[in-house]
Amino acid sequence: xxxxxxxxxxxxxxxxxxxxxxxxxxxxxxxxxxxxxxxxxxxxxxxxxxxxxxxxxxxxxxxxxxxxxxxxxxxxxxxxxxxxxxxxxxxxxxxxxxxxxxxxxxxxxxxxxxxxxxxxxxxxxxxxxxxxxxxxxxxxxxxxxxxxxxxxxxxxxxxxxxxxxxxxxxxxxxxxxxxxxxxxxxxxxxxxxxxxxxxxxxxxxxxxxxxxxxxxxxxxxxxxxxxxxxxxxxxxxxxxxxxxxxxxxxxxxxxxxxxxxxxxxxxxxxxxxxxxxxxxxxxxxxxxxxxxxxxxxxxxxxxxxxxxxxxx
Amino acid sequence: xxxxxxxxxxxxxxxxxxxxxxxxxxxxxxxxxxxxxxxxxxxxxxxxxxxxxxxxxxxxxxxxxxxxxxxxxxxxxxxxxxxxxxxxxxxxxxxxxxxxxxxxxxxxxxxxxxxxxxxxxxxxxxxxxxxxxxxxxxxxxxxxxxxxxxxxxxxxxxxxxxxxxxxxxxxxxxxxxxxxxxxxxxxxxxxxxxxxxxxxxxxxxxxxxxxxxxxxxxxxxxxxxxxxxxxxxx
Numbered sequence: 001x002x003x004x005x006x007x008x009x010x011x012x013x014x015x016x017x018x019x020x021x022x023x024x025x026x027x028x029x030x031x032x033x034x035x036x037x038x039x040x041x042x043x044x045x046x047x048x049x050x051x052x053x054x055x056x057x058x059x060x061x062x063x064x065x066x067x068x069x070x071x072x073x074x075x076x077x078x079x080x081x082x083x084x085x086x087x088x089x090x091x092x093x094x095x096x097x098x099x100x101x102x103x104x105x106x107x108x109x110x111x112x113x114x115x116x117x118x119x120x121x122x123x124x125x126x127x128x129x130x131x132x133x134x135x136x137x138x139x140x141x142x143x144x145x146x147x148x149x150x151x152x153x154x155x156x157x158x159x160x161x162x163x164x165x166x167x168x169x170x171x172x173x174x175x176x177x178x179x180x181x182x183x184x185x186x187x188x189x190x191x192x193x194x195x196x197x198x199x200x201x202x203x204x205x206x207x208x209x210x211x212x213x214x215x216x217x218x219x220x221x222x223x224x225x226x227x228x229x230x231x232x233x234x235x236x237x238x239x240x241x242x243x244x245x246x247x248x249x250x251x252x253x254x255x256x257x258x259x260x261x262x263x264x265x266x267x268x269x270x271x272x273x274x275x276x277x278x279x280x281x282x283x284x285x286x287x288x289x290x291x292x293x294x295x296x297x298x299x300x301x302x303x304x305x306x307x308x309x310x311x312x
Numbered sequence: 313x314x315x316x317x318x319x320x321x322x323x324x325x326x327x328x329x330x331x332x333x334x335x336x337x338x339x340x341x342x343x344x345x346x347x348x349x350x351x352x353x354x355x356x357x358x359x360x361x362x363x364x365x366x367x368x369x370x371x372x373x374x375x376x377x378x379x380x381x382x383x384x385x386x387x388x389x390x391x392x393x394x395x396x397x398x399x400x401x402x403x404x405x406x407x408x409x410x411x412x413x414x415x416x417x418x419x420x421x422x423x424x425x426x427x428x429x430x431x432x433x434x435x436x437x438x439x440x441x442x443x444x445x446x447x448x449x450x451x452x453x454x455x456x457x458x459x460x461x462x463x464x465x466x467x468x469x470x471x472x473x474x475x476x477x478x479x480x481x482x483x484x485x486x487x488x489x490x491x492x493x494x495x496x497x498x499x500x501x502x503x504x505x506x507x508x509x510x511x512x513x514x515x516x517x518x519x520x521x522x523x524x525x526x527x528x529x530x531x532x533x534x535x536x537x538x539x540x541x542x543x544x545x546x
Contacts, residue, residue, distance in 0.1 A: 052394055072397040079395075086389040103396045147392070 001064045003028045003155050003185040004049060009058035011044055017209060018044050021058070024204045024214045026155075026187050028063075031177065033200035033217075034189040037308055041209040042189040043082060046159050049187070050080050062155070075104070079153035079184075081161060085144025089133040093124055093143055096132060097150055104151040118146040121183075122176060138169035142176070149184065156184040162192055174199055193300045207308040220303070226272060227298035232265040232279060235289040244282060250275060261291055313379075314414050317372055322421035328364045329425045332357050358426060362443045362514040365422060366507070369415075369451055370483060374475030376414060377458030378468045380407050386466040400541045404534055408459060415451035419444065439516030446513025449526045453506050454479045456533035463540045482506045482529075 004026040011019040019041045026032040036042045047053035049060050051074060062077055088096055097118055101111050119125055122142040127135060132143060141161055148156055161177070162170045170192065178199055180186060190196050196203065197217065204214040213220070237256065245254055245267070255266040269275060276293055283290040336356050384390040393403045426440045461475035462468075485505035492498040502508050506529070509522040 050395065052391065075395055075397055082391065084388045086387065086392045088389060089387075100392060100396075103392060103398060105397050 001028060002026060002061075003030075003063060004187065005061040005064060006045065006049065007059050007061065009045065009048060009055045009060065011041070011048065011053070011209075012056045019048075019055070019209045022206065022209070022211045023058075024211055026185060027202060028154075028185050029181070030201040031181055031186045031188060031199050033196040033203040034187060034206065035193065035196060035203060035304060036189070036206035039208075040206045040308075042206060043159055045206070046080070046082055046157055046187070046189065050074075050078055050082070050157060052082070075153075076151065077153055078155045078157060079148035079151065080157035080159075081141075081144045081148045082157070082159040085140055086147070087132050087140060087143060090131065092129050092131055093135070093146075094119075094128040096143065097146055100147040101150050106151055114150050114152060117152065118150040121149060121180060122146045123172075136169075138165050138172065141165065141169075141173065145176070145180075149180065152183065154185060156180060156186045158186065158188045160189055160191065162190055162195060170195060193304055197300045205304060205308070212308065213303075220300070222272075224298045224300070224303055227303070228269060228272070229296040229298075230267040230269065230275060230279065231292070231294045231296055232267070232283075232290060233259060233261050233263070233292040234265065234283070235262045235291060237263050237265065237288050238286075241283070241286050241288050244286060248278075314376060314417075317376055318418050318421055321368060321372055321418055324368055325361075325365060325422045325425065329357075329361055329422075332360055332364075358440060358443070359514055361422075361425060362447060365419065365447055366450055366510060366514075369418075369447070369454060370479055371476070372418065373415070373451060373454035374458045374461070374472045374479060376418070377411055377455055377475060378462055378472040380411060380459050381463040382466055382468045382471040385463075386468075400538050404459075404537055404541070408455065408534065411455045411459065412448070412452050415455060416448055419447050419451065439514075442516050442518055443514045446510045449513070449523075450506055450510050453482065453526065453529050453533075456530045456537070457482060460533050460537045460540065463537055 002025045006022060006024050006026075009019055009022050010017065022041070022045065034042050034045070044053060048055045051071060062074065088099070091099065094115070097115050098111070101114050106114050119128060122145055124139070124142055124146060127139055132140065135143065145156075145158065145161065148158075158177070162173050165173060174195055177186065177188065188196075188200070200217050202214075202216050203220055205212045242254070242256070245251065245265075250269055250271075250273070252268045252270050253266075257264050257266075267275075267279075274295065276295060279293060280290065339356070381390070384393075393400075423444075426437075457478040458472075458475035461478055462471040464474060465471050482504075483506060485501045486507050489498045489501035489505065489508075492501060503525065509525050512519050512522050
């Protein structure tokens, strides 16, 4: 059973189409990354899932229920933090979490347990009695997540929870989110692609309101590995070397261009194999002077830029 | 903020009450001894005091209510309500009852003034009770209008200005009634004026149509506020 199924969602504001027939699935007990440049439609999608905005067409199915869940029921299942944390800055952390717990109509007998859970999960015990106004941005963000999980929803939706945090806080936030995975299915958007690659099981890339890629992080990593390149720099190359390389039938493309030190050959292997040893042997065998050989791995950033730029 | 407003309000009202007493005493002194008992203390001091309180509420209510929704909209905390199993009406009524309780507290700071009535041998307190009821009902109308204004913008100052204009408008219907030559139109304007209904209560007249007006006026504004909240969400 999937936690969230977004099916053919479109959103039109006047004549502007913000989301164009987007579909993706968030599996249960997973962390699903939602990537996209600014203005891609991430927040709009999240607002539609949380019913803070209406879609122009399409449906959102929660827990493969197949029918529209009443708002009251929906918010038992979903907790979210969208954009700025909704904090009452004149309250202490404890007062605020207690207020939200009452607002979510948690039974009186369970309130204390739920508050304790939120405080422990976000490691807020050191600041419970401090006024929210005096907290650092990192802690304010944590309090924002605490309000989202205080009623112990099965799904947690976080929109850019690490934006504006220093690297230390980002690392802390990463560990906290990984801990939250034990109890919640998480849909998270972020610009920090490296961070996403460290915590996400699945990923969806959106640009200009269209889904460009969606799938597991493992398949994405396989795609990335397939996109590796081998760079060779020669003093000069001859026709025989080029023919030999072609005859190997190991490479999708062979590009030869001039560079400062001589000739640069860029090879795109067909599979994930490491052919550097073979290429060194070949160059010795064919007596071409090899100055440099390196393997260029494709990062998530490269893939992100490639798919979003090619779409634009 | 509410305490500061209550303190200022009590101070201004105390000063106004003192001035009215002095004015009343001066006028009584000018009358011959045998006519002094005919000079009506209730009408000359207490009814005028109610008028003054009502006038000050015109300014105080928009300030008290300006943050009720605009601050929530600015800080994004309104989404806490949207993401909770509470209805828009629960949110509106919760905020409204909190505000009219504040209003009752504000008005109660002037209770000390009619206690002086005991010192001047006024035996009929019923007009005082109905006058205070009228003040509070007027506050309830102003509060509903001010909360509606607060839902229109994220800027609190702008919300207070809009609220002041709306409240003033609800007050000035009586003036439009005097300006109109058409009898029917003039009566409609008069009925729509919050002040017209308040005047009856301030004089100790309890009329059913006044209460019907207050209930319908407040309900209409709160329904408009709910429509506004629903529209804002999408």
